[in-house]
Amino acid sequence: MNKNLLRSAGIVGATLMTASGLASCGGSGGGSAAATGDCESGLPDTIKIVTVKDQTGVAAYTGTEAWRGIQLAADEINSGDMLDGSKLEVEVKDTAGDVQTAASHVTQAAADSSVSAILGPVLSDQALAVAPIAGKSEVPVVYTQAGSEGIVDEDWNFRATPPLVxxxxxxxxxxxxxxxxxxxxxxxxxxxxxxxxxxxxxxxxxxxxxxxxxxxxxxxxxxxxxxxxxxxxxxxxxxxxxxxxxxxxxxxxxxxxxxxxxxxxxxxxxxxxxxxxxxxxxxxxxxxxxNFDSSIDTPEVKAFDEAYTEAYDGTATNYAAEGYDSLMWVAKAIEEEGCATRDAIKTGLEKVGQAGFTGTQGELTFEANGHDARSDGYVVQWDGEKIVVLEQ
Amino acid sequence: MQELINAVSLGCIYMLFAMGMSLVWGTLDVLNFAHGSIFMFSAFSGFYLMQETGNSLPLAALLLVGVVVGALMSVLAYQLVLRPILRRAKDKDSAERQILIGGIGLAGIPVAIVQIQTLSNPFSFRAGSFEVASYDFLGARISNIQIVIWVVGVLLGTAVVLWLRRSRSGLALRSIGVDSEVASLMGIDQGRLGVAAMAVAGGMAGLSGALLCVSFGALTAESGDVLLLKAFAIIILGGVGSMLGTIIGAFFLAGAETLLIANTSGTWVDAVSFGLLFLVLLVRPQGILGRQEVRRT
Amino acid sequence: MSAWYDAHLILVQATFISFLVALSIQFPMRMGVFSFAGVANYALGAYTAAIVVVRSDEIVSPVVSVGAGVLVAVVVSLILALIVRRLRGLYLAMATISVSLIVQVIAFNGGELTGGASGMFGVISDLTIGSVIVVCVVAAGILTWTERGTLGRRIDAVRDDPELAVSMGINVNRYRLVAFVGSGVFGSLAGGLEVLLRSTISPVNVGFSLVVTALTIIIVGGYRSWVGAAIGAVIVTWLPFYLQAMERYQQVIYGLFVVVAAIFVPGGLLGIADQARRRLVRRQLEHEDQEAAAEQDAGGAAVVDAVGASRKEEAR
The missing domain is CATH 3.40.50.2300 (Response regulator)
Known part of the structure; x- marks a missing residue:
């Protein structure tokens, strides 16, 4: 997506912002090094997942919507006790539309041994910069949007949005x-x-x-x-x-x-x-x-749209649905392996991906060895007042 | 024919935007980088007003809001930032640099505010009580907003040129542009004239912001930046300090771009304005109608 | 330390690269050449290095890929310097900004060679941050040499009073040529090293925002010395990081910061430090002047006056 020309001189170095205030010292972050330990003791009490998506800047809307979906998924996973008493702890870091900032956040999260997985940026240029970092530091990164080629070519990189093409x-x-x-x-x-x-x-x-x-x-x-x-x-x-x-x-x-x-x-x-x-x-x-519309008639979409409307008003967007599916994929991977180390999550993501699952975006199958989502999609039309589904 | 209509409309838009910038650049030596932000924020103010009050406003009211907000912002920028910089600068080169960077800093603020307010989504005047309609005209289509833009463009273009040429204050303003020291020796109140020029420039930026928001259907926080670069090209093309030059430059660029879109695949359109700018600078650095700038090498 | 370093690696890298980008504008500015060709050179350096790495079957040493970029940029800079030799001031600035933006459009339209709109990715190399630091230190060393002694004074003369410089027998045109070439070297180094560190480059990375970044760094830090560029690079890279507490308003605060710097600190932060130092020197000089006046030797007083005046001039 386009970087605006002036970019207000602002996003020049690196911008950083967190929801939880964790940031400046990622490396030694307290607590167990759950993400890099072994699997014998089962799932830890909390599993930390870091979201790196635009919350401000040119792609703020896409990023904040995805973050909404991720939070809804986390609530559902935690309240439904999907992971055997283990809780997902999600936090968000703002890339502010800047490639370098995105790379910086991913590097910090990767250096923090308590982080199990990363939900990656929505813009392709950020994702392209992040992908090699994920490969090098061996941390699984799951993107939404980011439809460009070359992103999931690198091992350790996954994409939960079927590319538009x-x-x-x-x-x-x-x-x-x-x-x-x-x-x-x-x-x-x-x-x-x-x-x-x-x-x-x-x-x-x-x-x-x-x-x-x-x-x-x-x-x-x-x-x-x-x-x-x-x-x-x-x-x-x-x-x-x-x-x-x-x-x-x-x-x-x-x-x-x-x-x-x-x-x-x-x-x-x-x-x-x-x-x-x-x-x-x-x-x-x-x-x-x-790949998604809130008026599509499946139980997954209905449930998601209801939860969305209750939490945020309005109807659910495709970006939120993708965010929701991306965290669900990670949760299913952890469930599959019974383990929340980075290695296990990567293996789990691949296994779940190869098997496919039904999410808010319908029946998802995965290509590239379980790394890259695909769906049939729907055709929708604006009738002057609302969106109607033509081909389901 | 359709191309001609489109090119003239685009030219009017470029002209309204660039004239204010040209005015203050040619007279006050202020190359105002925040001009694009002022343009965008004025339009946003109209949108915000409608959103907050829940009222639907007619086009005239939206244009008025644009003019007032634009003029206000421009004067504030001048009094609080640009003028202090000019006063402190010890030579022309450092003044140019500091004005540039001050403008860049200023420009970022409204953009950031609107990005926060809109989450960088487009904003539009569709809630306004103005319907865009189009008519057949000599085998081509022309819309009511295009007609408004033409009328406003012709009126304002003429008014500003006449003001500078015929009125006493216009003459005084031009004399500042030629030599500010001599001008002040002749008893010209630079402060008041400067504020007036900035207000006119900002008002025109605001007006074009509101018009464009209707004409283009929507604007985003970053919309001003694109026009800013084009306006540079236009002003230099026409010659800094010449209003007529700016008008010619605006229509020339609009014509060139429209022709290029009509006849090529369109991916080189951005190169046109900058290529033209570069060529003009090489061949005729003072622009089509500019005066030769007296400067020590 | 190591954990902190791992977590902030990108920012550390960004600081050094920003320093080089800023030098590509600051170096010509010191010679009175207001040119933004540095951004075009950044693009040339980055794309050349990327093309060399991606297109060759064997692993290419960074020296070769970055070197190729520098070579291309220097050649282009020389040609550009000849073409725009008549332009000065803002006109030169605008012409060179146009060149940078045209280079960007060419990158968009470069088809397979430049990867078009998607740009290039998978530019893998074994370049380490250590090498980048070495490049920066060497650059700083060379620049220190140009800022001192006779050479330093000649460069100041070329900037502040070109006519006087000409009458003193300085070949101003040659200095301007050096300014363009220097900009080519620094810009392309920054681009080449950045692309190898980041492994991707696309047209959006070489646009107008880079011009703005570089200018901000120099104005905030101070344009008279490479030290200013270094100070600016550190601030501009790390300040937003520490503005995180402002959350959504960080961009607003940042804009205000730049405005305040533009109004109140015309010489940049370096200028403030210089001013303080010079005030100290001037106080000393005034003291010496009084002593000198007491000597009453006509010839000696004249010489001392002249020296004192010139040193005062310098201290201003």
Whole structure:
């Protein structure tokens, strides 16, 4: 995701913040070195898991939502006594949108022998910097979001969010049903995942679903005026238009589409949810594939959405669901091995991953030897007032 | 035709943003790095007001909030930070450096506040009682907000140019830009004029912030930063100290960007403004309409 | 100590790298060249080193990969110095910022060579923090030499009064060229070493925020000596760490800190230390002046006056 240009000169060195106030002296942190000991004595009283995600800065929303989901999972695990009297102790450290800060927190957590596992950052550039540290210091790190290639290539790295590119093909079914034969896109070329969606994923989906991807208009995460790019993309009046960009840009692009009078299908991706909700009626019909939506009708989602609404008001977001699933995965790994050392958790994560499990994101299977989540996904649509599930 | 409409709208936006910066840079020697923050925070104030009071405001009220907040912030920045720096600096080079860094520090504060308030999510004026609608116009589409931007752009652009050229205070202001020592010898009250110029600059930043928030659909805490860099390019393109130059620079950049988007894949758009800036500096360092700066090498 | 060190390794590394980045701006600034090409050089150094490491089948020594980056950056810096030789002040600053941002756009559009938007990862090397420290110490040593004696005074003259410098027979243009090359060396070293330590580089790492960081370091620390860059690097890297108690408001506090530094500490923290020292020296000089005046020897008094005046000048 984009680093803003000035970044207020602020996030220059390293920023650090904790929820619990633990920080400056990670190394000798008191208590048992549970995470690096052996397994003979069974599970320790508390198992410490450190979350390293943006709580401020450009990706604050994604990171804070994930942290909410993680806390809900921890409450459920602890109150349901899922780990035989052993309690999970979770704390969060803020990366403030900065790569170096993320790396710094992970290094500190890795150096703290009481930390059993780390829930890693949401932005790909942070995750890419963290991955080799995890490998070198042999601590399991489970990411949410962070869809870039190369992150789970390193051993010790796990990802609980199915990469967008893996469930995006679901949109093919919808477009085929609508009889679309031509699709154009406007996309943020400097966001690797979105560039991949436009250049590789959509064209290959089109081969199966009977549409061709024509004009692909590249924009930057610095682009603000979308009138030009959108006009170019709808010039030959395609059956469907893909809008793939981040943050305020989705709003701007949709506004440009509405102003242009374009009448065809508009498809996007999960980040469109807040933008369409804000635009309201005029954005009716925008459709996208997603790994989670609070209106999906499964017992896992219902229970999670209820817990979320009770704790935080509002409906559960996909980021929160992913955070929830990531900690559940770790808990299942500990349960599986009956042990909370770093080695055991890594083995457990792989075993649980290879077997797959059902989470809030539906049935999760895992590739890359149990390291990388996959799901079928759903297709959802904004009907002008709420999100409805089209393909389950 | 559609391209032309888009380019003119974008040019008006660039112009409204860059003119205020150009004004204070050319006259007070203040290259205000916080201009982008002021732009963003003024728009955010309108959003915040609507959110907190639960009222829906008409466009005119939102624009007014933008102007007032922008002018206020700009004057405060000048009085509390930029002017003390200018007063303490012992030569022009160190003044430039300190102004730059002071502005950078200042710029960070509103951005951080808005990031905290919005969790870095976009904010918009959709709760306002203003509907964006578009019409067919000579085979192309034009929206009501674009028309507003055109009208405001033409009116303000003309007003500022006329103010500087025709009025006594404008003349006085320009004389500060040419030689501040001589100006003060001639009895020009630099303090009051400086505040006035900063207020005009901030007001225009705020106005463009509110207009853009409607036109672009939404802004984020970081929206000002992108425009800030473009405004640098525009001002240098046109020539520091020349309002007409800034106007030409704004439309030139908007035209170049629109053409590039229409005719290439679009990934090089960012390079245009900076490439142009670089070339202009090499060939004609004083810009298209700038005066030759007298400086010792 | 070791546990503390392990936990803060990244911050320790960041301090030294920030120091080098800051030098790439501070070094030319000392010669009156307000250039931000250091950031472009950082990008060149980082990308060249990354490409060399990733593209070669064998393990490449850091000396080779970082060295290649330095070479590229120096060549580019020389060319740039020739192209922008007419520009001064803010205009030069803007031109060099543009160059840095264009380099960033090129990195975005570099396709397979630069990894495009995702950048490059898996830049594995055996570089240790020890080598980085050695580089920084050597750099500081060389800079100390340029800040003292005749050379130091010549550089000050080139910055403060180029015309006077020319009339004294100093080749100002040559100094400006050295400024650009020095910026190339420091910038590319920082970039090359950073990419080897971190193992990834992407276009977002070489953008405008780096310009802002470097400038903040120099202004807060003081631009007249490498010591200022060192002080600034330590503060800018570690201050946010100690602002953690402010939680969400740390960025606001940080902004205020920079503003206050810009208003009240124009010479940076180094400037404050210098001022204190000079005040002391001046007091001594005034004392000596009185003694000298008492000597009443016409010729001798003139010489002493001249010396005293020049030393006072220096102490100002």
């Amino acid at each position: 893996t469930y995006y093909p679901k949109i093919g079914q919808y477009l085929e049903k609508q009889g679309a034969t031509s699709v154009n896109t406007v996309f943020a070329a400097d966001i690797p995942t979105l560039e991949q969606l436009s250049h590789d994923v959509l064209p290959s989906v089109g081969e199966d679903s009977g549409f061709q991807v024509g004009e692909q208009v590249a924009t930057q995460s610095t682009t603000q005026d979308y009138a030009g790019p959108v006009n170019k993309a709808i010039a030959d009046d395609p059956d469907a238009l893909g809008l793939l960009m981040v943050g305020a840009q989705i709003s701007s692009a949709m506004q440009a589409v509405i102003q242009s009078g374009y009448q065809g299908e508009v498809v996007s991706y999960p980040n469109a949810a807040p933008a369409v909700a804000e635009i309201g009626k005029a954005a009716a019909g925008v459709t996208w594939p997603t």
